[in-house]
Amino acid sequence: MPFLNNLFGNLQDLISSWLAGFLPQWGVDLAMMAITTVALLAFLVVVVMYLTYLERKVLGRIADRPGPNRVGPLGLFQPFADVLKLIIKEATTPQGVDYPTYILAPILIVAPALLVYAVIPFGPRMVPTDINVALLFVVAISSVATLALLMGGWGSGNKYSLLGGMRAVAQMISYELPLAFAFLGVVLVTGSLSLVKIVEGQPGYPLALAQPIGFLIALICVVAESNRAPFDLPEAESELVAGYHTEYGGVRFAMFFLAEYIEMFTGSAMVALLFLGGWRGPILPPYVWMLIKVYAVLFFMFWLRGTFPRLRVDQLMGLSWKFLLPLGMVNVIVMAFIDKLHLPGGFLPGLAASIVILAVAGGVVRIGRRSPAVRTARPGLRVKEA
């Protein structure tokens, strides 16, 4: 078991000691970097391919269907067929596009999505670089994707694409704030921005128990950040054709697709690392625990997509600015107090405080709906009389 627990660390030692036999130190370092990067990229591409398969299977079963089951046993070769189709398809360029922006957008959206994996750990020694501002790095780099979405929308020279791009920007900026507040609660407890130290600094229980509000906000925001249903307004097919990627086809479309699924995986990994204890868990090797937790969050995302209809734009903005953001702020303040008071009972004080906060928030929302100002402004609103 100890060997399995540190499988990838041992592999790393093995390869580097073998390389050291005929390469100078800087050569070994360079080669190890290249090997890590290639392995990570290959892993991510396979993950994305099978995420699409998994998503279709889960959505199928939600709708009482078996999902893809024609290509290969259990439909397991379906992702290969999909990828092949996207690769051999002709990438057409419509007239009237702003060519540099149009052609750069698919590249610029994949780059930050991949870049984030430089700091995301899958186990104690399974992180390319453990920098001390990893959390900040992830939040900063993943917001660069917003620019690429707007570039795609603008460069296409199509009104639907532009609207999709604008929506993407509004949505991603709105949901980054509550997400940051949710992360802040964890940083308060663990006292570091390094993702490795955050996992190691967590108490023996998953932080989702001590900070359920932060956990919920992070879950919602991660779904919204990756533009997934029910927050898929930037690509709402009933309103905007396909949003910012309307004019992209073939490999260029595949890049947008790849980025979306990588972002989903990133978001799930962040939630798993910060709120579910990362790779920590009994018996199984750490990287297995990490993947179990990440896929649990991913399943939740598919589940949401199979359950809820798409939000309206004003509902989307309202949820973030009027509900999640204030809730996140209150949560951070209360969690800071609880952390400083060193109360006994593990996660219980945090859990109790969170329930109180949620109850108060529910009451505030109810009172807000009952106020005459809201009634006159939105006459169609159904108000339950108490």
Place this chain on the structure above:
Amino acid sequence: MLGTGLLKGLAVTFRHVVATYVKDLKSFPRRYRKEPVAGQDPSLRGFFTVQYPEERLRMFARFHGCLLQARDPETGDYKCTACRACERACPHGVIVVEGERNPDRESKKKMLVTKFTWDAGRCLFCGLCVEACNFDALRWSQDYELASYDRDALVYDFERLLEKRGA
């Protein structure tokens, strides 16, 4: 309470996911049944879809599938007497019947069918031929897989329409 509707929705979809796996387990080692399946009742849980080439729907009794020349259950001989009632009843003339007198004078069967063709490609499936048959010889079968790559294959002769022995 705030958000209970969301949780209720999640519970509904999760029940559907679980129900499909329960159905999978029940049908364990083999996923698909060879014999035709009844279409799923909407009130039942689990998969709703029928995986067509592996599974087939069982058709209802009145279904108009392929025409069928019935056999006498006792003798095993075909019931058709070449009376041509079906040919006359057919509004499109897709049935052509020819018969001859049975040389065996002792036999109960007075007429033998020498030719019976049915052009499924032009058939309305109206069933007037089946109604016209005085000997219960012509019936509808439940077989609905009549597609073919060749137009000529849509013209069925007597042998192809004759009820399978022991069926």
